[in-house]
Amino acid sequence: MTVFKAFLKILNKNKGTIIFYTLLLIGISYINFNSLESSRSFEQVKPKVHIRDNDNSTLSKDFVNYITDNSEIIEIKNYDEALDDAVFYRDISYYINIPENYFDDLLNNKDVSLEIKKVNDYNATFAERFVNRYIRLVDFYKNNNINQEEMIKLVRDNLNNTVDIQMTTNLDTTGLLKLSSYFDFSNYTIIASLVFMISMILNSFNDLNIHKRITISSMNYKKHNRYLLLSNLLLSLGLFIIYVLGAFLVVGDIVFTYHGLVCVINMGIFIVCSTTMAILIGYLITNRNAIGGLINVIALGTSFLCGSFVPQQYLPSSVLAMGHVFPSFYYIESNDLVSKIESFNLDSLRPIIINNIIVIAFTIVFIILTNIVIKKKRKIG
Template sequence: MTIFKAFLQILNRNKIILILYSVILIFFAIFNTQNSDIATNFESVKPDLHIINHDTEQGITGSLVKYLGEQNNIVELAEDAESVDDALFYRKVNYVVEIPGNFRADFLAGKNPEITTRSTGDYNANLAEMSLTRYLELAKAYRLVDDETGMLADLEKTLATDVEVELARQNPVNGLERAVFYYNFLNYPMLAGGIFMICLMLLSFREQKVARRIMVSSTSPARVNRILMLANGLFMLWLWLIYVMVSFVIDFHAMLSVPGLWLVLNSGVFTICVTALAFLLANLVNNRGAMNGIVNVVALGSSFLCGAFVPLEWLPDAVRNFAHVLPSYWYIDANEKIGQAEEFSWSNLAPILANIAVVLGFSILFVILTNLLKYARRREI
């Protein structure tokens, strides 16, 4: 029991770092929850625009009014200056375009009649201005090579070109947006906290001078190791349970659903993998300075490369391909798949289970490597 007690006391002395990792996790989870846009499709923004048209003719003038109407929401206002001022002040419109009389005739004559504009100066006003500028610049270009009929035909053809927008990232469809983000981000505190504490603990007990004292005692080193493994396992279980409880606090209803519980299961398997990895790393490092470096490289590196901080879809193909060799990738990918599953049929479950199996495979690999390393390093003190 004294070994377990010492473990808890060392844990207690380093609780601040654990609390720090947890606070970062919770802060980002809540921050993301407040700022999450659920983008399931793309729709272009239409600014509110008012047109004052003093030109009674059609042709280029009619075409311009039509185009601005397609690109913006046309807001009708009383024609007096006060109404326009009020509309701009209260943001009923973002942009006001005033087409001068004789615009068509002047434009076709090669002049550049001045179109008066007023703006709220915001993002939407800029969009409205861009649509006006685009039309006029194209019209000026086509005016040089064609008559009005040809120019309008060319303009219509050019301006009708749509840009195809493809959503690189699919958001969760089953109400798990916050939960998926939380469990993806969990990759970082789990790796950083788990590796830090297990390495610190094992380094404390394996420090040569302390290890020698244990070796000359009447407690076998094998027993000390067994107790330490048990204590570290219990610590990781406790850490995982805390993080799972926080996820229930953040989004109770989503977490109580079937996909929510799959997220919990997936994180549980990942916790096993982190524990195995931490034991491997604890056997590789031999001082606390190196330990801090390894914690940062492994936890931050995995989190960036595998999509814990930014979605994988935003990363270059080479990075995504490399991420396949890290367990975090399979864990986060499983979270995403759980978020996409509308129902938990076998066809949906199979790829999730495959990811979980890969994470378990990594755990087994880490255990084998740890034992090989121990065997290679078994030497006299």
């Protein structure tokens, strides 16, 4: 109990770290997922567009309506650089400014152009297709001497055609994306908070003077170590429960599906692995400041190289190859694989099981290394 009390005392002093990173995980995930709507049927992607109509003609209004129906219209604040900032930061992918008399001049064969700003991405290319399709249709009917009233009707009739589209999967792809992204990001917060906390607590116990006092105390060192290990595991279990509850808060009841269950199991295995890594660092490094620096580098390094911040699909192959040396890679890959599983059977779960076995192998290596370090340190003492 003495050991556990001391453990709790140190933990209480550093509780801010745990609270900060838990809020970071929930807060950032919430901000990122807030705009994503879950869906099991086809949902057309809507590019973000800002449109200004200086023409105000019947055709321009219809054009704006058409763009509005097919895009997500973004309002831009009224300051000079707001529009350019919005394009740079990808708040909008495409900006359209319809000049005065644009459609009138177009119908009268004058040389006119729309002012645009765009990002070089998929969404802008998509938005450009909307614009081109409408203007080309107007041009097409104009060339065939159709008058303006009839033209609007013909253009609209023509644009309203939709094609039958079927999805072969009934998975809630957006919900699963949120689920895997939340668990992916947890890699950073687990290492930055849990590994940091455990290493710091162990470091306090391993301070030379305290260590000497513990060694000469009446408590058997094996019992002392066992209590310490149990305390650490209890802390890990507490954080695990908080993160699972956090997942429920952020991504909803998808956590309680089979997909969610597999992600939760992945996290459980990874947290045990992280705990053993933390214990190793706590025993290996004596300088408290060095632990802070090292864990910052490990947390950020694994998160950047293994796909916690940027999805693995966007990482260059050389970076992914480097990521293979960290357990985080297998944890994150397993979460990503979960989001693609349609039916749960041994075949579909095999790659995830293999990844988890690798994480467990890392855990065993950390335990062995910790034992070697402890043994060496006892000899020196």
